[in-house]
Amino acid sequence: MSSCDTKRPSRVIDRNALDDLLGTLRSRGYTVIGPRICDQAIVYDEIQTTDDLPVGWTDEQDAGSYRLKKRGDDALFGYVLGPHSWKKYLFPSAQRLWQVTRDGEDISLSPEGGEEVNRAFIAVRACELHAMAIQAKVFIGSEFVDPTYHVRSKNAFTLAVNCGQAGKTCFCASMNTGPRVDGGFDLALTEVLDGARHEFLVEVGSEIGAEVLGTVDSREARLEDQHTVDDIVANTVAQMGRSVDTADIGDLLKRNHANAKWDEIAERCLSCANCTMVCPTCFCSTVEDVTDLSGNHAERWRRWDSCFTMDFSYIAGGQVRSSTKSRYRQWMTHKLGTWHDQFGASGCVGCGRCITWCPVAIDITEEVAAIRRTEVEDATEPLKRGA
Amino acid sequence: MGRKDKPKLAVWKFASCDGCQLSLLDCEDQLLDIAGAVEIAYFPEATKAVQPGPYDLSLVEGSITTPHDAERIHQIRRDSKFLVTIGACATAGGIQALRNFKDVREFARIVYASPQFIDALNKSTPIADHVKVDFELRGCPVNKKQLIEVLSAFLHERKPNVPTHSVCVECKRQSIVCVMVAHGTPCLGPVTQAGCGAICPAYCRGCYACFGPKETPNVAALGCWWHDELDVPYRDVVRALRTYNAVAPPFEKESVRNEH
Numbered sequence: 001m002s003s004c005d006t007k008r009p010s011r012v013i014d015r016n017a018l019d020d021l022l023g024t025l026r027s028r029g030y031t032v033i034g035p036r037i038c039d040q041a042i043v044y045d046e047i048q049t050t051d052d053l054p055v056g057w058t059d060e061q062d063a064g065s066y067r068l069k070k071r072g073d074d075a076l077f078g079y080v081l082g083p084h085s086w087k088k089y090l091f092p093s094a095q096r097l098w099q100v101t102r103d104g105e106d107i108s109l110s111p112e113g114g115e116e117v118n119r120a121f122i123a124v125r126a127c128e129l130h131a132m133a134i135q136a137k138v139f140i141g142s143e144f145v146d147p148t149y150h151v152r153s154k155n156a157f158t159l160a161v162n163c164g165q166a167g168k169t170c171f172c173a174s175m176n177t178g179p180r181v182d183g184g185f186d187l188a189l190t191e192v193l194d195g196a197r198h199e200f201l202v203e204v205g206s207e208i209g210a211e212v213l214g215t216v217d218s219r220e221a222r223l224e225d226q227h228t229v230d231d232i233v234a235n236t237v238a239q240m241g242r243s244v245d246t247a248d249i250g251d252l253l254k255r256n257h258a259n260a261k262w263d264e265i266a267e268r269c270l271s272c273a274n275c276t277m278v279c280p281t282c283f284c285s286t287v288e289d290v291t292d293l294s295g296n297h298a299e300r301w302r303r304w305d306s307c308f309t310m311d312f313s314y315i316a317g318g319q320v321r322s323s324t325k326s327r328y329r330q331w332m333t334h335k336l337g338t339w340h341d342q343f344g345a346s347g348c349v350g351c352g353r354c355i356t357w358c359p360v361a362i363d364i365t366e367e368v369a370a371i372r373r374t375e376v377e378d379a380t381e382p383l384k385r386g387a
Numbered sequence: 388m389g390r391k392d393k394p395k396l397a398v399w400k401f402a403s404c405d406g407c408q409l410s411l412l413d414c415e416d417q418l419l420d421i422a423g424a425v426e427i428a429y430f431p432e433a434t435k436a437v438q439p440g441p442y443d444l445s446l447v448e449g450s451i452t453t454p455h456d457a458e459r460i461h462q463i464r465r466d467s468k469f470l471v472t473i474g475a476c477a478t479a480g481g482i483q484a485l486r487n488f489k490d491v492r493e494f495a496r497i498v499y500a501s502p503q504f505i506d507a508l509n510k511s512t513p514i515a516d517h518v519k520v521d522f523e524l525r526g527c528p529v530n531k532k533q534l535i536e537v538l539s540a541f542l543h544e545r546k547p548n549v550p551t552h553s554v555c556v557e558c559k560r561q562s563i564v565c566v567m568v569a570h571g572t573p574c575l576g577p578v579t580q581a582g583c584g585a586i587c588p589a590y591c592r593g594c595y596a597c598f599g600p601k602e603t604p605n606v607a608a609l610g611c612w613w614h615d616e617l618d619v620p621y622r623d624v625v626r627a628l629r630t631y632n633a634v635a636p637p638f639e640k641e642s643v644r645n646e647h
Contacts, residue, residue, distance in 0.1 A: 039564040039591055064616065066569045083564055093560035270605045272577035273552060277559030288548045293420040293535065295543050304560055309552040310602045324603060359555075359567050359577050360612045 008226045009190060009201035011218040015076070018189075018200060019050050020216040021159075025120040028212070030157055033089065034122030035082065040068055042082035044089075047122065054079055061167040061241075061352065064361030074198065077123050077191045080167035083357055085280035086121055086128055087135060090152045091304075097287070099299040115148070120157040124185065126178030127170075127349040129160060131280030133184055137343050138283050157208065160185035164193075164232050168241035169352030171365055175244065177349040179236040180229075187213060190229045201225050242352065242365040245372065249346075250337035256371050257329065265367055266325035268360055273306035275354035275362070276331065281347050284312065307331050332364060394443035394542070397429035399463055401449025401456050402483055402511060406528035407474035408432040408448050414531050421535075424542055440466030444541055447520075450476040450511045452483060457508070457517060464518040471537060472514045475527035475631040479599050482527075484511040484634040511634070522547065527597040527631035530582050550581050551602040554594050557585040566593055573613050575627060578604040578637070599632035606641040621645045 013021070025032050026048075034047040035054055042054050058071045059079045071078050098111040124132075132153070139149035163170075163179035172178030181188045186209030190201040201221055204210045276282040286305035291298045305312050308327050313320035321327045339347030348364070355363045398408055412433055414421065421427075428438040445467035451457050464470055475481050486494065487510045495502035514520055524537055533549055540547035550556070554576035558565065566572040566588050574593035576585070580601040587594050600606070606628070613619040613627075628642040 039569070041564040041569045043562065043564065064568060064612075065571075066565075083569070084562055088562060093562075268605075268608050270553070270577040270608055271603050272555040272601075274555045274559065274565070274577070277556060289545075290536065290548060291539050291543045291545070293417060293424045293539050293542060295539075304556070306552070306556065309550070309556070311550065311552070322603075324605065357565055357568050359565070359574075360608055361616075 009203050009221045009229055011202045011204075011213060012221050012225060013200050013202055013213075013216060013218045015050055015198060015200075017216040017218060018076075021187075021212060022047070022049060022120075022122070024212050024215045025157060030118050030120035032120045032122060035077075035079070037068065041066060042068070042079050044082070044084040044086065044121075050076055053077070053123075058165070059167065061169045061356045062361075063169065063355050063363045064358055066356050073193055075164070075191060075193050077161045077189070078164060078193075080163070080165065080170060081125060081127075081351055081353065083278055083353065085278065085351075085353065086124065086132060087280050087283075089119055089121070090132065090149055090156070091135060091139065091146075091283060091285075092148065093304045095148060095302050097300045097302055099297065102296045115151055118155040118157070119152070120159065122159045123161045123189075124158050124181075125161060125163055125351075126181040127172040127175075127351040128280055129158070129181055129184040130177035130349045131351065132158075134281045134343070134345060134347060134349070135283055137345070138281075141343075157212070158185045158187075158205075160188040160205075162188065162190040162229060162233055163236045164191055166236045166239040166241060167352060167356075169355040169363075170240050170350065171242040171244055171352060172350035173237050173240045173243065174246065175346060175348055175350035179240075180233040185209070190232055192225075192228055192232070201229055242355070242363070244336075244348075244350070244365050244368050246336075246346070249368065250340050252368075252372060252375070253333040253337040256375055257333070259371055259374060261367065261370050261374055262325045262329045265328050265362060266323065268362055269324050269328050270360060271308045271324045271327055272359060273308040274357050274359060275364075276306040276308060277304060278353040278357045279335075280351060280353070281335075281349065282306070286311065307334070328362075332367065335364075336368065393424065393426040395428040395438065395441075396425040397440070397442040397445045397463075397467065398427075398432065399429070399445060399447045399449075400432070401447065401460070401477065401514070402452040403449030403474065403476040403481065405432060405448070407477075407526070408446075410473075410528045410531045410534055411446070414535055417535055421538065425538070442467050444469045444471065444538075447472045447477050447514050448474050450480045450483060450513060451517055452508055452511045453506055454508060455506070460514060460517050469521045469541060470514075470518065471522045471524060471541075472520050473524045473526075473529045473534065475525065475597065475599060476511075477514045478523040478525055479632040479635040480511040480513050482631050482633070485629060486511060487634050487639075488629070524549065525580055525598040526582055530584065533582055552581055553577050553601045554579045554581050554583070554585050554588070554598070557581045557583075558588050561585060561589065563588050566591055567617075571617055573617050573619050573627065575609070578606050578609050595630060596628070596638070597631055599635045600637040604637045606637050607644070610641055610645055 035042045053076045060067045100109045139146035160181040185205040188203040192199045335347040495505045537547045567574040572593045575596040576594035579596040580598040582598045610624045624645045625642045628638045
């Protein structure tokens with residue numbers, strides 16, 4: 001996506017031009033998807049104009065809690081993050097892989113065809129761009145390419161937004177994934193709201209981004225506009241609600257598999273799988289074969305699954321991780337530690353969704369800190385079977 | 388299928404509201420397919436025509452609440468190759484298991500003019516407490532898509548795709564906003580088995596746990612959260628757990644604990 005890598009805003013547009021830009025995307029055949037309010041939350045869904053955005057709304061988040069609040073201005077992107085992540089468009093939660101029909105002796109198998117919809121993602125945040133890059137590595141980064149992810153990500157247009165504020169559950173700064181976008185976008189905006197001034201500073205991240213920007217009224221950015229972005233992002237960093245000390249984190253978790261903290265977490269953990277469902281990098285799925293009553297038609301479906309379900313680790317003879325303790329430990333150790341071994345990077349982007357959307361407020365940042373605090377010297381005790 | 392004759396299906400009723408049997412009749416688009424795939428040999432709710440056993444598949448609705456039913460279920464088991472219980476009554480004792488926390492004779496005295504003719508057991512119990520059950524399909528009522536899935540799986544000798552994970556997974560797969568986190572609405576979804584399609588959260592209501600406890604439920608942690616963070620009094624935690632699956636062991640244990 002990023003063929004012309006300008007790290008600075010080059011143009012400035014106003015809200016009317018942003019509306020025109022959304023119109024350009026639609027006229028180019030994109031389904032435009034962005035943030036909008038639904039059921040008292042800011043979710044991702046199809047939008048038409050900037051009126052559909054959560055104008056003047058923000059979100060207050062803490063562990064296990066999310067509330068919308070009025071801002072007192074007309075900011076379009078003055079919120080942090082909602083419950084949805086873009087993975088629902090790139091890695092659908094339920095997808096038919098193929099179907100097969102029997103007609104007498106004839107059996108005809110039809111794989112699902114490539115999807116033709118091109119999507120424009122509006123207001124993608126820095127942590128989300130990193131999450132997309134992480135999932136891309138999983139789905140299309142090896143010789144085994146997931147066709148759905150490949151087509152959907154290749155055809156997507158990404159309009160990113162630098163975060164003008166951070167929430168209480170944000171910790172992207174400590175994961176080095178934000179709040180400033182640093183690539184993987186076609187266009188990136190910084191919203192500037194200062195008295196009567198309401199403008200968007202635009203960075204161009206790709207040729208197609210430049211083309212789309214070229215269709216709307218804009219003015220050239222000045223040097224002070226560039227400083228404005230730095231100031232806004234610095235302010236967001238200062239607001240960051242949480243942090244994780246990532247030093248040695250993979251080894252820390254491996255050394256501490258017998259730490260008593262895991263038992264304490266398991267007392268609170270509902271093993272409901274919400275953390276993995278809202279995580280923008282969690283990619284696990286299950287595959288189900290279904291038949292109809294006649295037995296002449298069968299389908300294979302892929303659905304989101306989670307390392308917190310019993311079925312997920314079922315192999316001949318039983319579950320590999322039958323206790324909640326072992327499931328939480330597996331999730332956190334993989335996300336923050338063994339992901340490095342597997343994919344060469346952390347699986348966590350610090351978006352904080354697993355903290356906000358945990359129904360009982362389990363906080364991954366707090367648990368890492370607790371493990372660090374309580375590290376036991378003889379934590380080398382071998383992993384007990386079934387523990 | 389490898390069978391010459393269509394398998395014989397029987398549908399039985401014990402203490403219940405008939406809603407789960409109606410779910411089978413409610414499979415309008417598939418009814419002809421069902422009738423084509425199985426021989427409906429015993430189904431008084433649908434037809435007076437009755438064929439004698441044995442039956443290849445028995446669907447059993449309702450709980451055991453009388454000495455007579457406690458005997459009758461054994462004969463049904465003997466007559467059935469596969470026995471599948473359907474609905475909260477059959478799988479957990481149903482709403483009528485609320486009697487299990489009280490003295491049923493007291494109720495009978497209040498309700499009936501001549502309670503001496505009432506021959507009811509003190510407790511309402513699931514079918515699996517009495518006979519071996521091959522598969523339990525949860526729900527109050529059962530979900531008709533899951534019912535068709537169980538029938539299809541039986542006909543084609545495969546495991547039914549009936550997950551035992553939380554309702555939360557269904558919410559998130561459908562992009563439903565969490566009513567507990569975003570609205571502060573008490574919801575039993577995190578301890579409840581999926582299967583309904585998360586109907587209540589889809590309409591911004593908390594889950595009522597119609598499908599009973601999920602696999603490895605942590606009801607104690609959820610109850611604490613309701614009380615400490617959502618300001619739900621303990622008596623209301625007890626009430627929420629005492630509905631259609633009141634004596635499903637994880638719910639019963641927690642409701643009894645919260646009573647005091």
